[in-house]
Amino acid sequence: MHSSRRDRIVLAAVVFAVLFSQLLLYPGVEILVAELGADATDSPFATTALSASMWFLVAEFVAYVAFVGVWGIASDVAGRRIPFIVAGALAGAVGYAGLAATSLLGSIPFEGILLVRLLQGAMTVGAFSLTITMLMDLDGGHGKNMGVAGIAIGFGAALGAPVGGQLTELHPIAPLLAAAGLLVCVGLLVSIVEDRAPSDRRTARAILERVRRRPTLTIPYAFGFVDRLTAGFFGLVGTLYFQDVFGLGAGETGLLLACFFAPFALLQYPMGVLSDRIGRTIPIVLGSMLYGVGILAVGTSPTVLAAAAAMVAVGVLGALVAPATMALVTDIADETERGVAMAGFNLAGSLGFLGGFLVGGTVADAYGYGTAFLVVGGLEIAIALVAVPVFVRLSLASTGLSVGSDEGDV
Template sequence: MQGIVAVLMLIPVTLPVPVLRELVHERFQVSEFLTSLFMSINMVGAVLAAPLMGTLADRWGQRKRMVLWALALDAFCFFAMTAEIPFSAFMSLRFIEGAAHITALSMLLSLASTSVRASHRGRAMGWVGAGLLFGVAIGAPIGGAVGALQPVRTLWLGGFIVLIAAALSVKVLRDGDMDDREPWTFSRLLVAFRAHRRLAIPLLFAFADRFTVGFYTTTFSLYVSRIHGADPPQIGLLISAFMLPFALLSYPFGLLSERTSRVGLLGVGSILYGIGTATLVLWPAAWLPFVMASIGIAAAVMFVPTMLLVTEYAPDDLRSTALSAFNAAGSLGFIVGPLVGGAISVWFGSDGHWEEGYGMAFAVAGGSELILVAIALPLLYRMR
C-alpha cells in the first residue's frame, strides 16, 4: 500500500510537463528560460526543506504526521496556482509546493526503509521506488490529455490527487519504533559523513540522475514541441515511454540488488543511461518512443541500487536524514538540470539553430553521467 501512496504522490509531478509551454510560457508571456525555471523553483524549496525536515523527523519521530501535513500544504499550493495571479506569486507558490512535496516524499521513503528487516530492504525500496516512478510515468500522459484544452486543469487535478494520497496515508502508513534512537545534532551528522565517506557517492549519483531527469521534464518537452511539432498528448506519451519501463522494472532490479553487486548495477545502468541521453537528438522522430523506452530500462537498473546504497551506508539512527540528504541532492540536480538545459539550448539555438542547441544540451546531460561513473565508481571500490 505504500507503493500506492507513492504513485499518488508522484502523479502531480509530471502532470504539467506536456503543457509546460502553454501553462507557463504562453500564460505568463515569459521566456523559455523562465519557463524552465518553473521546473526548478520547486526543487529550490525541496533542497532547503529536505535536510530540515529530516532533522525534525529524526528528533521527533512523527513521520506519518509530517507526511499528512506536508500533503495538505502541497494540495493547497496546487489549487492556489490556478488563480489569476502575477508570475512572481505563481512561482512563490511553486517554491512552497516543492518544499511540501519533498517533505512528504522523504518521510515516505524513511517509513519504507524501516518497515521491513534489512535483508528485505531491496524489495521494499524497489516497490516504493516503482510506485514513485509509475506515478511520474502516468502523470505525463494524463497531463497531456487533461491539459490539452485548458492547461490549468493539470494543477486542479494535481491538488485533488494529493488530497487522495493524504487520505490513503491516514490508513496505510505506520510510524516505526524509534524510542531507542539517540538524540542528535548537525555535528553528529557531519561526524557520520566523515565516518561513512562512501555515503557521498550515492548522493552524487542522486544529483547527476535528477540533473538529467530535469532535461527530460523540461528541455525534452520544449525540444519535441519545437523541432518535431509534438502536441501535449504526444509529449505525454513520449515521456511515459521513458518512465513506464523505468517504473515497472524498478522492483525486479530491487530484488536483483539483494543478490548481486549494487555498485555493479549502478555502474552498468549509469553508462547505458548516459550514452542514451547524450545521443537522444540524433534519432528521428519515429524512433523516439523506442529510444526513450531503452533509456528508461537503463535508468531502472541504477535507480533502486542508488537508494539502497544510502540506506546501507547510513547509520540506523540517521537514516531519515540520509534519505532526506539523498532527496536534497536529487532536488539540487533537478534545480540545475532545467536551468542548464534551458540556458544551453537558448545559447546555442537562439539564432535559429534550435536543433543544435537541444543537441548540445542533451550531450552535456549524458556526458555528466558518464564522467561521474568514470570518477566516482573507482573511488567507491577503493573505499569498500
C-alpha cells in the same frame, strides 16, 4: 509480515500519488505558465516561453533543496513520520490550489506565481521524502523496499506525463486541480499505516554529526545527483525538444516521455531484488555508464520512432540504477538516521533536477538542442568515469560485508 506487506503497498501508493501529481504539470508546462500570466509580464524570469517554463520548474526544486533536510531532521528528532507527511501533503494541496487561483486573479506578477510555487514545493517534498523513509523503515530487504519505491516513482512519472498532457488539452489549469486533489488523498491514506520510526530519539546536532561521519553516503548521493540531472533535463528540454523538432502536441509528448517512464517503472522491483542478490556496484556503475550513452542516442535520433526506442532503452538503464542507489543509502545509514540520510539523497537529487533545468535550458537556449544533449549525456558519462575508481576502491575496502548484503555492500 502481513502488516509490512500491506503497509508497503499503501506507502508505494502514496509515493505514486505525489510523483503523479508533480508530473501532471510537465507536458503542458509552457501552456500552463502562459495561462498563469507569464506571457503578459516584463519579469526577468519570463523573457521567453522557455525561460518562464524553466523558472517555474526550478522554483519547486529550489524549495526541495531548501526544505528536504528540515523535514528529515524533524522526523528523526521526533521519532515520527506520519504527522509530518500528512502536514506536508495537505499544505502542498493548498499550494497547488493557490497556483490555480492565481489564473483567476489575473493581476499576480510572475514573481508572485514563483513564490507560491516555492511554498508548494517546500511542503510537497516533506510528503515525498518521508514516505520513502517509511519504506526504509520496513523489513524484507533494502533492495526490495527501494524497488517498491522505484516502481511507485516510475509509474507516477510514467502515468503523470501522459495524463497531464491530456488534462492540459482539456484546460491548462486542470493538472493543478488534479494535483491538489491527489495530495489531499495522500494525507488521508498515509494515516492508516503503522509508524515504524525508531523511538530512540536524539538531538538534531547528534543526528547530523553521525551522518557527517559516514562519508560513503557521498557515493549514492553523487550518482543520485547525476541521474536526477538527466531526469530534469528530459522534463524541460526533452519536452520542448520533442515538440519543436518533431512537431508533437502536449498529449503526444506525454506518450513519448512514457516510453522512458514505463520500462523505468516496470523493472524497478526486479532490479531492486537483483541488487539484493549481486550487490549495488554492478547495477549502479554499469547502468550509469550506459545511461549516458542512451541520452546521446535520444538527442541524435532522426525520427520519432527512433527517439521512442532510445527512450525505452534509457528507461531500462534507469531502472537498473535507481533502486540500487536508494538501497545503498539504506545500507549505509543507521536506522535512527534514515530520515536525514534519505533527505540528503533527495537533496542531491533535487540539486540534480535543478542542474538539469538550468544547464539544459541555458545551453539549449544559447546553442541549440543538439549541444544540450551532448553536454548532459557527456556529463553523465564523465562523472560516472570519474566516480568508478572511487566507488570500486571503497567497495573493496568494505571488509566483512557480503555481496548483496543489506548490511552495507557498496
